[in-house]
Amino acid sequence: MTDKKKPTSSRSPQQTRGHERVAAILDACARLIVIEGVAQLTMHGLAREGGTSIGSLYHFFPDKQSVLEALGDRHIKALVVIMQEMMAIDESVWIEESAGDVIARLILPILQYIEEHRDLVSMIYPLDGTYRLSSPDLRRRIEDTYARMLELRLPTATADARQVYVLALVELPMGAFQVAQKSSALSRRLLIEELPRALIAYLEALERIHGLPSGLSG
Numbered sequence: 001m002t003d004k005k006k007p008t009s010s011r012s013p014q015q016t017r018g019h020e021r022v023a024a025i026l027d028a029c030a031r032l033i034v035i036e037g038v039a040q041l042t043m044h045g046l047a048r049e050g051g052t053s054i055g056s057l058y059h060f061f062p063d064k065q066s067v068l069e070a071l072g073d074r075h076i077k078a079l080v081v082i083m084q085e086m087m088a089i090d091e092s093v094w095i096e097e098s099a100g101d102v103i104a105r106l107i108l109p110i111l112q113y114i115e116e117h118r119d120l121v122s123m124i125y126p127l128d129g130t131y132r133l134s135s136p137d138l139r140r141r142i143e144d145t146y147a148r149m150l151e152l153r154l155p156t157a158t159a160d161a162r163q164v165y166v167l168a169l170v171e172l173p174m175g176a177f178q179v180a181q182k183s184s185a186l187s188r189r190l191l192i193e194e195l196p197r198a199l200i201a202y203l204e205a206l207e208r209i210h211g212l213p214s215g216l217s218g
Helices: 013-036 043-050 054-060 064-087 091-096 099-106 108-116 118-124 136-153 159-182 184-210
Strands: none
Touching (some): 013 064, 043 054, 043 064, 064 108, 108 118, 108 159, 118 159, 136 159, 136 184, 159 184
């Protein structure tokens, strides 16, 4: 009696090539969005930029919309991983660290991802209105994470007040995102340096209003 072969989870060469082609197409789509904008995307342009034939492109994606949706889904999954890592941070960290360290942990990873993937801003705030990326689930995760931090750092604030503060932390960066979209020269300084500085000042102001929790680092 011969032993049965154990099932393997490794991909076949054909599957691996398929995943690599899809990744190359999505990378090409991201580059073209930054260079030309969403409205100027064409399937033939994507094929050229992605180094694949138009037939191969249509094999994976029936139209431009499906490519944009796949690219958007890739961004959302990456951001969800970032939020999961934040949710796993121990409560003592949110309580004991300074406002600067908290903003660095809480918001800087998202800002760094957006700065490194400038196509994402164009998908969230399209100048031409042809396609807009949104994810209510991702926004809920972000708001829940910010609310958890504020509840720990501002225990005397009312639930209604904290809800307003969460909204401010989510919405205040939006203007900077749109400016970064229009000016690549300002993108990194604006998102990685100036915006965190403003958010740190905002959190420190809230802590002065409500009083620092006992033992909180200044």
